[in-house]
Amino acid sequence: MLIRQIPIRNALSNYMYLLACEETLEAIAIDPLDHALCLQVVKELGWSIKTVANTHHHHDHIGGNGPVIAATGAQLVSHIDAMQCIPNVDRGLQAGDTLKCGELSLEVMDTPGHTMSHICLYSPGAESEQPALFCGDTLFNAGIGRCDLGGAPEIMYETFVKQFYPLADEVRVFPGHDYIENNLQFTLDREPDNQSAQSLCAQFKAGLSAESYVSTISMEREINVFFRLDQMQVRSGIAASLDTDIEALDDQSTFVGLRRMRDKW
Numbered sequence: 001m002l003i004r005q006i007p008i009r010n011a012l013s014n015y016m017y018l019l020a021c022e023e024t025l026e027a028i029a030i031d032p033l034d035h036a037l038c039l040q041v042v043k044e045l046g047w048s049i050k051t052v053a054n055t056h057h058h059h060d061h062i063g064g065n066g067p068v069i070a071a072t073g074a075q076l077v078s079h080i081d082a083m084q085c086i087p088n089v090d091r092g093l094q095a096g097d098t099l100k101c102g103e104l105s106l107e108v109m110d111t112p113g114h115t116m117s118h119i120c121l122y123s124p125g126a127e128s129e130q131p132a133l134f135c136g137d138t139l140f141n142a143g144i145g146r147c148d149l150g151g152a153p154e155i156m157y158e159t160f161v162k163q164f165y166p167l168a169d170e171v172r173v174f175p176g177h178d179y180i181e182n183n184l185q186f187t188l189d190r191e192p193d194n195q196s197a198q199s200l201c202a203q204f205k206a207g208l209s210a211e212s213y214v215s216t217i218s219m220e221r222e223i224n225v226f227f228r229l230d231q232m233q234v235r236s237g238i239a240a241s242l243d244t245d246i247e248a249l250d251d252q253s254t255f256v257g258l259r260r261m262r263d264k265w
């Protein structure tokens with residue numbers, strides 16, 4: 001699979017993605033908000049967009065659909081329950097569905113939490129290729145999506161437990177926004193001694209470009225506090241913020257407490 005991660009550099013720091021079959025150069029555009037930039041990049045690459053896929057219905061993900069489809073004749077796909085919010089969807093997707101493009105084949109994951117009708121697209125990879133997860137606004141680098149725009153943190157927790165925590169370490173993470181530097185500060189606020197987060201922050205300060213950085217699930221297990229519910233510093237901080245005993249916190253209440261803390265942070 002050929003992958004282009006395209007930073008939009010708007011106020012919300014959205015990413016859009018182009019994924020292409022290496023044989024046919026037919027491509028899927030994920031959340032192509034900056035339609036002009038998307039069409040320019042695809043032209044430079046010599047790829048042809050056959051499918052536009054929306055991870056969820058928020059405007060900063062669907063806002064470029066119309067012009068991209070007008071220019072390419074691509075079909076539009078989304079979560080089946082997002083079809084009432086997204087105009088002109090051709091195919092509604094459910095968990096376990098397959099999204100094909102040329103020889104490319106992506107697995108559809110149903111991942112509620114940020115909104116209740118959100119999909120992620122998973123590429124299991126091939127022999128010489130690492131798996132990849134295109135996770136929209138569920139999982140971010142060193143953080144997660146907010147849950148106060150039509151989602152729920154308790155549901156997001158279930159998505160993480162059942163679908164993200166079990167992913168293999170080598171899975172590459174391609175989120176819907178570039179929030180990594182701010183999220184790392186939140187991690188270090190919870191876990192000042194987190195050496196992986198400290199080291200990555202130092203690399204960004206030394207000039208590593210955040211918008212070209214691609215993390216893995218293995219790295220998220222180190223730098224993302226939402227993967228670190230069992231860490232004593234994380235747990236005790238949430239207990240203090242909720243004015244409760246640490247023994248009274250289970251994993252779900254720790255996760256929800258972290259999300260609520262991040263909302264106000």
Ligand SMILES: [Zn+2]
Pocket residue numbers: 056058114137
């Ligand atoms: Zn969103």
